[in-house]
Amino acid sequence: MKYSNIEEHFDAIIVGSGTCGATIAKELSKQNKKVLILERGDNSPLKESLLGYAKISNEVRVTDKLKDLRAFTTGGTTAMYLAVADLPPIETFKNLGIDLTEDLEQVRKELPIAEISDGLIGAQAKKLSESAIQLGYDWKKKLMLVDQSKFNHNNYYEVKWKAKTYVEEALSNGLKLVNQATVSKVIHENKKAIGIEYSIGKKKNTFKAYGEKIILAAGSLATPIILRNSGIKNVVNHGFYINPSIGLIGSVPGLSSAENFCGCMGAKLDDDIELIDANFHRFLFNVGMLFSGKPLRIASYPKHIAITVKVKEPVGGELTEKGKYHKELTEDDHQKLKRGLDVADKILKNAGAKKIFKTGLISGGALGTIKIKEHVNTNLQTEYDNLFVCDGSILPDNERITPTLTLVCLAKYLSRHLIASF
Missing domain, CATH: 3.30.410 (Cholesterol Oxidase; domain 2)
Structure with missing residues (x-):
């Protein structure tokens, strides 16, 4: 396909700058790949205050009475999490054809896990x-x-680790970050993803960006909606879990x-x-x-x-x-x-x-909306070539863990495969 503006073509476009999106951006930008992140929230300094939390908080109803809390900001929900870190269920993922052993070793060296x-x-x-x-x-x-x-x-x-630090590292390596970008759908031709359609802020104007690899890391509630809008209809056909x-x-x-x-x-x-x-x-x-x-x-x-x-x-x-x-x-x-x-x-x-x-009953995070080996393969690719998913939507339901550390490992794993495929 020919592009009218070469500046709008990227090696990788990542939707979401949370745990997975930030990690993938860091890994790809280190390899001098041209990377774009589209983040729905803004890029204001993170502060633990009532006003700071109110500014980035967003709730999605998941039952008649319960809402799931997420954060719209660079770094995603790590901007307001507790920093608890369960180890990834290595054997569970091995049984699904995904070996995170190497990735966990690397993450242990990089992050303050103790x-x-x-x-x-x-x-x-x-x-x-x-x-x-x-x-x-x-x-x-x-x-x-x-x-x-x-x-x-x-x-x-x-002192809590936040994904925003990975975004900042990627920015120093040439990442392009677009904030207040709401993605509507993936652009595809002949079942191959080639770009993203999105809007900025409250404006109705639609923008397009094109890339070799498209990675949806928008979160377990947003990613399935983007997939549906893009023509992949069978997501969430098994439901989800909330703990x-x-x-x-x-x-x-x-x-x-x-x-x-x-x-x-x-x-x-x-x-x-x-x-x-x-x-x-x-x-x-x-x-x-x-x-x-x-x-x-x-x-x-x-x-x-x-x-x-x-x-x-x-x-x-x-x-x-x-x-x-x-x-x-x-x-x-x-x-x-x-x-x-x-x-x-x-x-x-x-x-x-x-x-x-x-206290009141809360949702423990809506996860597992997308199934590995059904909606994505062992390289986390969807039925569309070059369209990948990496966020809480793909976490298996049999291991109910605090997800952050597992998500970093999954993002490292996907990054290895993406880099090898360029």
Whole structure:
């Protein structure tokens, strides 16, 4: 195909600058590939503040009552995540024909992956841990993506790894980043992807960019809609999963604590129910109390301890013809939540907590909308040549992990294959 403007032709066009998009951009730009990222959000400095979060937050309804939270900004949802990092399920992916072993080794060298050291864990998290272990639960530390060497007890947000750092590295290597770009569809000819159609901001004007490789990394809720708009209709035909979560918070008289890295510890009750330390640092605690209608608790932050209950629910639901996601939680799902809450309540009370209250139910992230070996092959390519998918939409449902580290590895894996194919 001939292009009217050679400046609009790229080696790779990436939709989305979150974990996968940023990683792929970094890897390709290092190899002197001409790369374009189209990011729906803007490129403002990231700040942990009510205004900062409100500016980038976006919610998508996934059940009648639950919405999934995502971030529209350079770096995607890592701009407002907890930085918890589960290891990729290597064997699960090997069974699907994808070997992430080499990629995990590389990621371990690049990212600050470690358990939080004892000296940086606040009294709230320690109190919760002691109570859970005393009651016989296998309460253990979790890996986190935190640069502890730079931590000064005031920069909880700044020391978390964010995908934006990879975008900035790619920019120094020649990446072109277009912000406030909403992608409508993939341009294709004879079942081969050749470009992207998008708009900027609120303007109705449509722009086109052309590339050798097109990578959809827009997120598990946005990517299937783009695929459908591009003529691939069978996405989400198995539904998706959300891992519904709910919290318990109580006040322990006499407890005084420094702040905490939320999510740094936890335990599995069984394959379907997980308990997670939910002792936020002060800013996030204050936000939570405001949204929970408990503003008077803000003043007594050091006395509070909290647990999040997360449950595994079956894959299901649909993406309607109108582009809306929908599924329903079952009675079994609610029973799992109740069992988890009962144990969380025992742990809190054993720790001396009083005035315990329950937070609202939230979506744990809508994932698994696209199936490997059905919607994409082992190189993550769709039924259209040169069109690839790499984001939370392709995460298998049998391993319900915190996805960030796995997504970085998948992006490294895809990058290797893309570089070899140029």
